Amino acid sequence: MWTAVALAAAVVVLFLYANWTARRLDRLHSRVDAAAAALHAQLLLRAEAALTLAESGALENASAERLRRVAEPALAAHGLGHDREIVENTLSRCLAAAVDTATDLSRQQRSRAASAPVDATVEAAARASMARRFHNDAVRDALVVRRRRIVRWLHLAGHAPQPSYFEIDDAPLEKPGVATPAAPYD
């Protein structure tokens, strides 16, 4: 008798816990989806800023052309798979070089007008980098729960695809003291 009661109680507790975990996981998946959408949008904005920079005349022809060539596929990219990582990584590298030369050029010419597309690119890259971090945090939180035994045994994740990290090199573009043409304290 008592064994049956204890067993029934255990089943009820397990059911409650599984139900609660499933809802928790559902929320985590929603968070990953929202964060992925935000990251996708920010990466597009970054590619757009890069293209504007390439067409602004702030770069000499060769590097402008190179930047255009890597920015265009990034503008057409979708999904956050490995292919996208390669495309965005190439853009990151090209942007770092482009921002450096553009900043040097605008410094030599002492013009602030030429630095506007550079500033816009630096800002867009910083936002994309932040969106990527928030996305990867969401992925991590979801994976921690997905790896639990109760989730695996009872298939609580259902058909939701396994979220994956998005890894690219997106070190900040702004070199300290370089973004503004004139040093403020001389």
Added chain:
Amino acid sequence: MRVGLVSPYPWDVPGGVVAHVRDLAETLIGLGHDVSVITPVDDEDVELPSWVTRAGRSVPVPFNGSVSRLVFGPLSATRVRRWLHDGEFDVLHVHSPETLSLSLLALMNARGPIVATFHAANPRSRVLALLQSPLQVQIEKISGRIAVSPAARKTIVEHLGGDAVVVPNGVHVNRYADAEPLPGWPGDGGTIGFVGRIDEPRKGLAVLLEAMPYLWKTWPELRLLVAGPGELDEPVDERVVLLGQVDEDVKARVYRSIDVFVAPNIGGESFGIILLEAMAAATPVVASDLDAFRRVLEAPDGARAGLVATVGDAESLAHACGSLLSSPERRATLRRVGRSVVERYDWSVVAREVMRVYETAIAASVGRVMEEPEPVTPPIGPGEQ
């Protein structure tokens, strides 16, 4: 933007986190945003700005060598839920949610775009280790995490997993730069300054008091101006002036009333806001050789905005102070470097970075801030890892 800020500590007890929340709120309001702060308030009679909501009183509980102030209970929970409901915030920003405080209570009761700032940097936090599993359920509701320093970020990475963006503490540069020195200071004999709790060993006043006799050999009329609450066990020399606890305005004036500011802290510092305040006031700095301090003192071009002294070493501290007292040129150089360092910590700059976090977090979350239909706590569960 409608922003809801949660302070974990009582509004009427001075402290770094409370000052941060207040300054951030004021700056965002100045930028035209709609800000509401909910906070514990210990004194029922204290007057509050119109944008501050009371969440009740805090209960001091000794823990882990210091005093935690807990705010829990049905009354606080009801107030938090009503505040969340009436606020209709675009983003909720909680501070130090890892403490068992109002911030955690708000986190438990909210959903939507949530940003959290982590202020602490303690590599071996027993609290975090102990609470990691139940805390994770609440922490995973946060869309964007901020650490106030690389050290605080390291603590998050090690204890909670995941990452955080570093947005430093801010300082109202002009409030310090424009402050008037207190009447009669710094005087002709030279003055050294200290700001912080005088009876908290890790703030290091004892080391500075030990260093003074070395300096008195060369500068017999040198005075030490001390601002900060607390009691000392032993009487001090008459050249040491204790102001006790001072308000924000007087504190700014203290920094302007001294020739050299000394931060003799012996550890446990995550950031070093006092150094920024001194630099904003254009006062040369001598600081303990702590990681956090060294980082704050470094200028973009690699120059250093202050001298560092061996941690806990009175002689080294006296030596550094002496080299500044004897050289007006060196003091002038440090003042100039200090101004260039502190500029990027001005609240106008820092608040822009915080807004960037808000916008990214809003884009990365579902819906707007709402109160939870039911707080997210596990039912009686196996607590399986």
